[in-house]
């Protein structure tokens with residue numbers, strides 16, 4: 001994809017970040033680097049809620065008068081509606097301040113191509129497995145407080161159903177109904193592919209979800225994090241289960257970020 | 269402008285910020301090291317040419333423990349990052365000490381407005397709203413413990429609490445942008461703390477809620 005160049009503009013990619021999970025900010029840093037390499041913006045920065053640079057300090061690092069803010073989040077919710085606008089002192093989709101125009105884009109998770117990304121992940125993790133004998137399960141956090149991740153996941157499920165690739169597509173959640181632990185009753189096919197709808201791998205995808213699925217008996221030590229993806233497929237309850245990593249590190253995310261910016265311009 | 273200012277600075281000599289030193293080397297290039305490795309022979313250091321290496325270096329301390337706070341005085345040693353442009357140097361600098369150089373420039377132009385801790389806490393919502401209950405003595409104790417340069421954070425504090433710098437348990441130098449937090453006596457760029465960070469706010473929450481959470 002060749003995105004339109006914006007030589008007078010800055011891009012600020014906003015991630016959640018973490019004080020305990022060292023991998024949390026990696027997808028955001030990685031995509032920022034890739035977009036920087038493409039020389040579309042005159043500058044590209046990252047900012048985080050839980051790491052540095054913080055949302056409070058990032059605008060001091062920006063020199064352009066035209067700034068796009070793109071939340072690297074899976075869904076709209078508390079962070080995109082409350083935290084980011086508050087910390088950046090935004091007044092709406094467009095904020096004008098001291099001769100600067102700050103454009104607040106939608107979270108990347110709203111991009112229609114997230115569906116492609118989930119499908120790509122599903123296909124990649126279970127290569128050669130017949131799709132017509134596979135149940136696809138999209139798992140998300142699902143708590144009303146922080147994110148509408150459940151709503152977003154359900155939207156993905158119906159989009160994927162519409163493509164008629166898998167005979168069965170379901171959503172399951174960590175903190176909502178239906179629970180991930182019920183995967184074997186939620187699905188009927190001999191093959192089950194589980195794709196987390198998360199930006200970054202972290203404790204949820206390394207530990208919590210594997211335990212809920214029953215592919216780990218208990219939380220593993222930090223050293224074995226990637227192991228959980230290497231042991232596919234899991235033979236469990238008479239099925240073959242494939243567990244994929246978070247989608248946020250996919251190279252396609254850089255394109256999705258750029259398209260999020262284009263869409264902002266297009267709809268204004 | 270930031271890049272140009274950085275180039276000018278480096279043309280005039282090495283740049284020290286936090287625990288790193290940046291030097292211009294001939295013919296065109298820049299070398300970044302832990303300042304204590306400045307005189308180490310090249311062969312003793314792991315050498316990198318891609319700024320991404322900085323992301324890895326800052327992420328874990330020498331004991332492979334995650335460093336959530338970039339100002340923590342435990343940057344590991346034994347590496348060298350050599351890049352060829354000022355742009356890359358700036359990028360690397362922002363990986364090590366995010367915004368340090370830009371904030372320092374703005375500070376010198378008198379454009380930095382420190383935010384009082386009360387304002388920071390007042391702004392909090394959700395699970396951090398309770399931090400609004402933090403008392404002055406609690407805030408001073410927290411700053412004294414969490415922000416101190418010895419093992420906490422190398423930033424120079426510009427923010428105040430109820431209009432006063434949290435001096436009770438911290439030395440004068442913690443608030444003085446002309447003093448090096450590592451006590452070296454040569455030109456150092458301060459890593460300024462304009463507003464209490466989110467880790468500080470999270471610690472404040474622990475004080476109010478009790479350590480159980």
Ligand code: SF4
Nearest residue numbers: 415421461464465468
């Ligand atoms: S509040 Fe400032 S000085 Fe204190 S730990 Fe956070 S960044 Fe460092």
